[in-house]
Amino acid sequence: MGGTEFVGRAVTEAALAKGWQVTVFHRGRHEAPRGAAVLHGDRTAPEGLAALRTGEWDAVVDTWSWAPSAVRDTARLLSGRVERYAYVSSGSVYEFPKAPGLGEEAPVVAGAPDAGDVPYAEAKRGGELAALESFGAEGALFARAGLILGPYENVGRLPWWLSRIARGGPVLAPGPAGLPLQYIDVRDLADWILHAVETGLSGPYNLVCRSGHATMGSLLEACVAATGAAAELRWTAPEDVLAAGIEPWTELPVWVPPEGPEYAGYHDTLHRTGVEKAHAAGLRCRPVAETVADTWEWLRSLGGQAPQRPDRPQKGVPPEKEAKALGTAGH
Template identity: 70%
Template sequence: MRLLVLGGTEFVGRAVVEGALGRGWEVTVFHRGRHEAPDGVKALHGDRTAEGGLAALEGDGKWDAVVDTWSGAPGAVRDTARLLRDRVGRYVYVSSCSVYAWAPPAGYTEDAPVVAASPDAGEGGEGGYAEDKRGGELAVLDAFGPERSVLARAGLIIGRYENVGRLPWWLNRTARGGPVLAPGPRDLPLQCIDVRDLANWLLHAAEGDFGGPYNLISPSGHATMGTLLEACAAVTGGGADLRWTDPDLILTHGIEPWTQLPVWVPPGSDLHDALHSADVSRALATGLRCRPVEETVADAWAWLRSLGGVAPLRPDRAGKGVDPEVEARVLAARDGVPGTTP
């Protein structure tokens, strides 16, 4: 297989490149040059947001498939897809479950309504992340058609190379030890996917003959808040004491789900239905396999330790984690310390 990866130096793109090289594929990486490309690839440089930024992709180069992880304005996807449509067999676009119109019901499938969007939206437009991703989908469909377009609607992605900061925050927090605010309930079902499992499926799609949208995430309950945080505490060995805390008490103290307590959203909420209850039967039927969360956590911790505990975070993503003083205040209220809000 001859594979073109747009990006390929960070998180999902890097995992895709490593997976393809492991299969013995010929890999070309097109990126801006801000990070070193993995060894063993042909590197092309260009900025998709700049005039003439696709020049390195012009010419007679051909590939069996392209994998695109772009998450900005969809105009970049539109221009790239149009340039490549006669020289690439299949376009695999890493989209997001965020494209579904709010709020998708629990158990939503790929047929659920999506947000209104345009493939022609440019930088600085009024659209947000959901509209950008949906616009990217439309751009791919316009250039490649439904049979040659794979729309991988990913959910929560975790593992090595994570540059968003969710799992790295929990790993560093449990490594610090002591009482840890563990948002309950302990058996709260989660949906997440190891970046390597996502990459494996993307490569499978690149060489396959299927197209259209797929919810790309583990089955709901493949992991729970308990299995995730207990794995973090075990692998870091920091003596973390997980203090499982009622969701109402957490919310009463103004803590923001998902950001201040990464991954967690309260049970029974629209957020939980949207983020942790998608139907993934279509992806499973095409070969999606998800490893145990304990394996993901251990691999991410080994990678994070190799970096001295500091993950390389994207500048366009909000910071994650709760302030230690706020955490202590909630734990004190949980334990009935005098002078704190019960």
């Protein structure tokens, strides 16, 4: 469902590379990967699923992020003609704050399969319940992804860091450099989802690398290496970053401070999730340097301008704000 952008595209390309027959159902705004069969429709429009009224498939991969009712309608329509429904959910379905190290047993937010426009966490939980309603516990798979990075990213996190570091000069690097991160390369996510549907997995799985697989230091140093830029990472204490009025996660993508009253619980929730269930079920995560280098090559192939989802805010700290924090304003 989709199959032409970021996660959906990575899943489609990985399935085609395995020699699978792939159908993508999308609105037609972006070109589908070569080799995929194409069906057009708009899940938000009346009769928008008409193209899916006939046909049978082994599995569906659904990346929908908005109203759960769209997942409900799709799952109901395909029930009986599809064996497995893999819904790309999110670690956001867990109640906040989440204790560090908790896995899929952590409490989740309330959600409803019939809901319309609701906040992101409730939407993803509602999507899970919608798939469960039609496919049951044995046929519904919930890929609860965390932070997703890699080629095709249309959210603007890693592309912003690469573009900023490529400009060179002093770069505000939010510390500490050893701060552990959790994320997943979109291609590793795609590979695991295909493995999961092929082997008949069901239920929820947290899909990110182990905490500390990368750090803020290794991520940003990989950006410097990939771009070859004359950039100087100026590591700045979290309290100084916050004192400068810079917003974690949005203005400095990926990063959240490890502690502090205003952001208590954020780092543990985002970067200290229990993931052993997925790793025991075949999840493999490539080195951060590979993710960064491949994303840079993809970004260069687009002339340096990454696509941006219109429903997500622009990422990155404004240059004047960064300069002020670094004490380089006017230089």
